[in-house]
Amino acid sequence: MSALASGSTAMGQATAAGPSYTAPTTVDDVIAAMATGSRVVAGGTDLVVGSRQGRWPVPEHLVAIHRVNSLRGIRPVVDGGLWLGATATHGEIAEDATIRERYTALADASSIVGSRATRNVGTLGGNIANASPAAETSGPLMCFGATCMLESRNGRRELPLDELFSGPGRTVAAMDELLVSVSLPAQPAGTGSCYARLEYRRQMEIAVVGATAVVTLDGGQITAARVAITSLAPTVRRVPEAEAALIGSTGDRAAAERAGEAAAAASLPIDDVRAAADYRRAMAAVITRRVVQAAVDRARGETVSIPASASLHGAL
Amino acid sequence: MKYSATLRVNGFSYPVTIEPQRTLLSVLRDDLELTGSKEGCDDSECGACMVLLDGEPVNSCSYLALQTLGREITTVEGLSTNGDLSPLQKAFLEAGGVQCGFCTPGMLISATALLARNPRPDDEEIKASLSGNLCRCTGYTPILAAVRSAVEMTAG
Incomplete structure (x- = not known):
């Protein structure tokens, strides 16, 4: 456990052996936890709901990523494109002025995920990594030419979103790779x-x-x-x-x-x-x-x- | 492994010792004995378990309790002040917006968040804000009337 603990004040204090939980504030600490078998949780709207429905148990070893600042936000980039952190929520995407104007299909998609309560905590990264054939945001992201950044202790790799999915609920990402961000290229005028x-x-x-x-x-x-x-x-x-x-x-x-x-x-x-x-x-x-x-x-x-x-x- | 932590609920601090897989709903109901939040579908579809997390509605049946550390939780028990119901709660009673009562805590949480960000919502905005909350007593009309009445009472 000590290897996973970030020493932050918002960490729970462990009292006995068994399941583990950590909520670090850096990507390095998240991927270190993933390297030892912890599974990522962000808003829980797929991971925890899936366990309630009996599809899978809540993983025994959890690394929560909601406190990692570098995974948050939606930012324009210099070439006219857009960077979205993995924990950008559907609510943030649906209300983002740039997305509504230039990547409108993505706003269409995020604004109809679940209910307002779902959109408050449900993340873009979760929607992608869960790899549902019904995921609302994947079609818009693919059509805008999205690439996703994966990171593990072996380094980073960027791949087009349409090469990520390998089947229902399956991706080509390794178990220890974290989806860090999604990048959208600029779209031509008249789009x-x-x-x-x-x-x-x-x-x-x-x-x-x-x-x-x-x-x-x-x-x-x-x-x-x-x-x-x-x-x-x-x-x-x-x-x-x-x-x-x-x-x-x-x-x-x-x-x-x-x-x-x-x-x-x-x-x-x-x-x-x-x-x-x-x-x-x-x-x-x-x-x-x-x-x-x-x-x-x-x-x-x-x-x-x-x-x-x-x-x-x-x-x- | 269990974790000792302190949850902030309705302005109070509650020390708990819990497994990391525990949902916020189960800790609120079983450990803190705050049974206002309900387990309806347990699939995050019905909204009966809804609470405010830093002021925004969240389905507590699919949110891990440990992820709320350092954040403020408001349950339906926290909507009243010293035993006085909020204007919204009074409006639900007066308009007949409560039938079996099971959806009521979630309805109140969604409507409270709506009025906090938009004190004068129109009917479409009210309906949209409540669309994550299911009522199985077919009571949507009086619920809508209750929120509209609270808007009129508080926004003038």
Whole structure:
């Protein structure tokens, strides 16, 4: 235990052998604890809830990262991009002015995670590292070209987010690697974006089907397009065929429908309590079409409310 | 291994000795005997366990108790002052916003946080702020009326 203790005043005082807990204030101390088998907890909204639902026990050895200042915050970087610390909360992301203006799909996503109580403590890093095929933020992050920084005692490595996920609940990160931050590159002028999900209720919901579109308009034509699907495959993933269907078009309804058909064709949905696979595949086309149209509207400077989900239902 | 720590709840200090896997809800209810916060779904979906952590609502059934060290927790027991109910609590009673009562502590916590950051919310803002709190007595209409009434009482 002494190796893990940071000597801080907010640490509990250990009284007997067994489970362990530490709440250090530096990344070095966090990765030292991870190197000896401790598991990371931030807001607990996946880790602890999973244990209550019987999916896994709360890990015996815990390192809490909520006190590490260098993992916090959202900051513009010199090349026009954005840096997000792993413990940036969904509430902070949803209200960040830069994200709402330039990375709007990410604000759409974070603003519909759980309820306000979830968003107060639930973190971006947790949403990514949990690797759910239904994770709201992963599609927007992938489409904006996000990279994530992993750190362990062996050093740091940066990899594109779309190379991180290896299956439902699985990533290529090693057990002792901490997700430190996420970086988003600058987006070209004329870019608009949208994330929306099919939902049965507005809050405390998990995406039945989700889709992200990021489009860049130049002279009335789409010159760059990124599309991702959520809750439709073993991992959140991009759909190059849908992107190809948009490039060179004006972003009209016919192009949006072609993108939707491509997203449906690329889907590998499952049957579960929230929807049948056939329904998910059919709705993949609809939700993808809607997010493409909303992203095009935003690229043209038109207002689509954040989050987009509610306003798009039946509206397009 | 158990950890000795001091939790700050409703302005009081409570020494506890707990395992690190313990949730804030279980420590509040079983160790501190503050049973106002309820265990509803235990999956952080229903909001019956909601407390304020440094003034913001958190589902205490999925938050580890040791992570609250150095921070201020407010439970429903802390909303009254010397036995006098808050204007919001009185409004819940007067509007019939309490039926079985199980969701009431979480509703009060969410609404208290709303009024602290926005003393004059409109109906949509009230509904959005309460959307993490489920009521199974179909009592949402009087709950909404109670919050609206508290707004009128306190914001003038």
